Amino acid sequence: MEIGPILRALWHNKLGAMLIAVQIAVTMTVIINAIFIINERSRLMARPSGLEEANLFHLTSVGYGDDFNEQVTSDDDLNMLRQLPGVVNATAVNAIPVSGSGSSTGVRIDMDDRTANVGTAIYRVDEQVFDTLGLNFIAGEGFDVTDMRYRSSAGTTDADKVVMTEALAAILFPDLTPNEVIGETLYTDQVTALQIVGIVERLQAPWPSWENVESSVLIPEQFLDTYSLYVVRTEPGQRDQVMRAAEDLLAGSGADRVIRGVNSLEQTRSETYGADSALSSILKTVVVTLVFINSMGIVGLAVFSINKRRKQIGTRRALGASKFEILRYFLLENLLITTVGVLVGAVLTIALSIVLTTNFNMPAMAWYYAPLGALALIAIGQLAALGPSVRATTITPATATRTV
């Protein structure tokens, strides 16, 4: 191997090699952090919401007029929706998970210690919500119709039961099993005492980027106002046609109201994660572009370097180098330049990651990103240099005796 002479030769003619090494280092720094961000976003987007999203849609009814009766309209709407062909169940809620819009509150187990409040999403629901959303109980049970309480301008009766997610139970009762949590009392910000009757495996909050996104409580309580939000679960494969039928059904029911916001849960998720998805797409484009530019830089340097050294290559062949030894020389030279680039790049990658973690509240990059990125860039570099290096082997030894 000719590592020593190659390094010494590069040292005497270092500008081109240094530029490529710097390009590789910068490329590595950007693409490794970009790939980490892409993966992090993908992981966030892939988290299950706890719902059977493929078969769910939601729609909003907004009443108007003096004769509009909120409770009657809501009960009638839910009855009509449940009888619609293709519908499994329907429920009224105050917010849609992963929609970006909803309510939160603080909950604690010690009534007097407000400092122990844990932030959680609060869903005000009816007793059909568990079946409609497809929530999975790991302890206890849901509500029945007698548990329902209503809030309106005429008066308010507070609910006294609650179902929470497993993640919230683990925060509030770290030493208890889910079954042991059933029957315990929970206090809200408003010092309402709620008896815990059930724990569901998962129900995400409406805000995906919230740190407490896995903490949610469900309370059997409804606001009686002109605004009603319904979630409908359909038979598999019938969601889209049922969506249209449900909209027509409610719009033609004769009540003084408008129907709007008819969307599948998948649409809602897509809109909520739109910025993340767009960022991922932009970063993927940046990664591909940088890898391409980097590869072209290596190809360019290799082609330039080989064209400049045609006579040297011919001389080496005349002095006894085989074609393989010429190929090995140029691949080794490229490997050394790339290795310097990725070593500098690894330091810069970690430094940028620390900056992002410190200043932008991003999670720390896993240790294996830098070495895997370095190996990938070395492989890409060798592939880029392979074509020009193979061309170098076609330079004949007789080139050594040519004067032009």
Place this chain on the structure above:
Amino acid sequence: MLQMNNVSKVFRTDTVQTSALKDFSLTVDEGEFVTITGPSGCGKTTFLNIAGLLETYTSGTYLLDGVDVSQLGDFQRARLRNEKIGFIFQSFNLMPDLNLFDNVDVPLRYRGMKASERKPLIENALESVGLASRMKHLPAQLSGGQQQRVAIARALVGSPLFLLADEPTGNLDSNTALGVMELLQEINDKGTTIIMVTHDQLLAKQSQRNIHILDGRISTGDQAEALAPAAEVA
């Protein structure tokens, strides 16, 4: 040692066919100092390329140290070049980014020798051309004559069967050329066979035998005869 019988070399393009060597026959024995002369385009370099296994030939036979080279593949020809032939080029052909030590080291590396075996050979070769003290210098830091001496050291370092020199003094002034020629004579006196292509009739006269080429063939006319006494001078 080197035996060519009726060797021909034809260069073909789609429309043109050029015979660079025609039925060229030559035998060079061990220890000889042979010069090849002739006008530009006569086939001197083609002969040198074929003799040095830098190029293949179209017909005829060429035995190098008893080996029929027509049967060899690219790899075997490279090995044979490395082990049997030392090249000296008109433009020296040193690697500009390598110091003298690394330049002389090039052919030995292709021989697969260990660093500990190569080092004394390189030092001896540079010593023999009077440049041992400058082995860390780059070629650009040397004069033309010194660069050619480095090239001679590189050609000699692997103890080849013979040296092929292509206009070794062509890029040097007359005084420096004389010095290089004296060095080549010394090398020949120590037993190394030398085949040298040159334009310079005075240098050709210093060799033991001169071969004059005209139109791809060995000339038997006045030119060769005029140089014949040169063998006695040498």
